[in-house]
Amino acid sequence: MLKFRNYVRVESEAAFKEAIASIEGPVVLLAGGSDVLVQAREDDRFRDHTALDIFGVEAWHQIVETEKDLVIGAIATHAMIADSPLVNRYAPILAEASLSVGSPQIRNHSTIGGNIANASPAADTLASLSVLEAELVILGEKGERKVALADIFEGPYRTNLSDRDVIVSVVIPKLPESVRYNYTKVGRRKALSISRMTIATLIETDREGVVTKFDMTLGATFPKPMTFPDISAMLVGKKPSSDDIRAVARALSDKIPEIAGIRASTRYKQPVCRRLAERILHELIGDE
Numbered sequence: 001m002l003k004f005r006n007y008v009r010v011e012s013e014a015a016f017k018e019a020i021a022s023i024e025g026p027v028v029l030l031a032g033g034s035d036v037l038v039q040a041r042e043d044d045r046f047r048d049h050t051a052l053d054i055f056g057v058e059a060w061h062q063i064v065e066t067e068k069d070l071v072i073g074a075i076a077t078h079a080m081i082a083d084s085p086l087v088n089r090y091a092p093i094l095a096e097a098s099l100s101v102g103s104p105q106i107r108n109h110s111t112i113g114g115n116i117a118n119a120s121p122a123a124d125t126l127a128s129l130s131v132l133e134a135e136l137v138i139l140g141e142k143g144e145r146k147v148a149l150a151d152i153f154e155g156p157y158r159t160n161l162s163d164r165d166v167i168v169s170v171v172i173p174k175l176p177e178s179v180r181y182n183y184t185k186v187g188r189r190k191a192l193s194i195s196r197m198t199i200a201t202l203i204e205t206d207r208e209g210v211v212t213k214f215d216m217t218l219g220a221t222f223p224k225p226m227t228f229p230d231i232s233a234m235l236v237g238k239k240p241s242s243d244d245i246r247a248v249a250r251a252l253s254d255k256i257p258e259i260a261g262i263r264a265s266t267r268y269k270q271p272v273c274r275r276l277a278e279r280i281l282h283e284l285i286g287d288e
């Protein structure tokens with residue numbers, strides 16, 4: 001049995017604003033519902049909430065480009081993102097991450113905004129969005145604001161969004177074709193697996209093989225999405241040797257106990273991270 005106080009569906013931004021202004025009591029937004037409906041079945045947490053269904057707001061599904069950015073509507077589904085020619089051209093690491101979410105059925109009806117706002121540390125798009133330097137456009141009661149992705153997270157399953165805030169779009173600076181990428185998901189099983197760890201990497205080198213841009217981070221590992229300027233600085237300006245690559249892989253795996261503390265999974269995650277990071281970097285740099 002689903003336990004909401006009430007259910008309201010809107011199909012335009014104007015109707016959303018009207019609904020938000022008139023609903024009394026707490027609101028829970030419903031996009032694809034693949035997290036909310038599971039949670040609503042588990043316990044009574046939404047008993048006093050109005051479920052405000054935004055999946056029908058056409059404008060928030062769209063994926064468009066501006067001169068500098070890719071703008072992905074927050075209720076674009078993972079399937080739309082994985083298939084989008086614009087995303088595959090300007091942020092292919094996100095297309096791959098979206099393709100790794102759940103099953104085809106889940107991807108067809110679950111959204112990037114829901115993946116972000118649910119704030120699960122295991123959410124598959126967050127590591128890619130972090131290295132892409134994504135920003136979020138949020139519509140709140142006082143109007144629109146734009147914030148860096150990392151700024152909304154407070155911890156596992158916790159954000160600073162109010163129940164009246166809606167993520168309208170995700171804005172990503174377009175990557176030039178010269179940037180190579182790798183997205184790796186380590187799960188228990190190939191299909192339908194909840195991530196144990198994801199690794200997102202972007203790297204660009206010049207004609208001489210000197211690194212001009214480098215970002216590498218882990219998902220499903222830290223309490224919230226993180227990027228590591230200290231690790232980027234280890235390769236930028238260098239023509240990386242095997243020793244440099246080994247040092248980066250070690251530094252990245254050392255972040256696991258540093259940030260997440262020592263847990264049962266640390267013994268497994270650290271060596272896996274080290275080995276995969278080394279392999280990914282050798283492949284991307286093309287020195288094998």
Ligand SMILES: Cc1cc2nc3c(=O)[nH]c(=O)nc-3n(C[C@H](O)[C@H](O)[C@H](O)COP(=O)(O)OP(=O)(O)OC[C@H]3O[C@@H](n4cnc5c(N)ncnc54)[C@H](O)[C@@H]3O)c2cc1C
Pocket residue numbers: 028029030031032033034035036037038074075100101102103106109110111112113114115116117118122123124125161165166167168192193194195
């Ligand atoms: C069988 C199954 C397999 C799954 N596999 C994976 C997987 O492999 N990888 C993975 O990352 N996830 C997985 N998930 C989790 C889930 O599908 C994703 O997190 C999905 O992206 C959530 O999107 P949604 O539209 O369904 O969100 P919803 O359930 O509608 O919403 C999730 C949360 O976000 C809020 N919200 C939704 N949209 C917005 C918005 N625009 N602005 C502000 N808040 C908003 C909601 O209020 C709610 O708190 C799986 C779920 C199931 C049931």
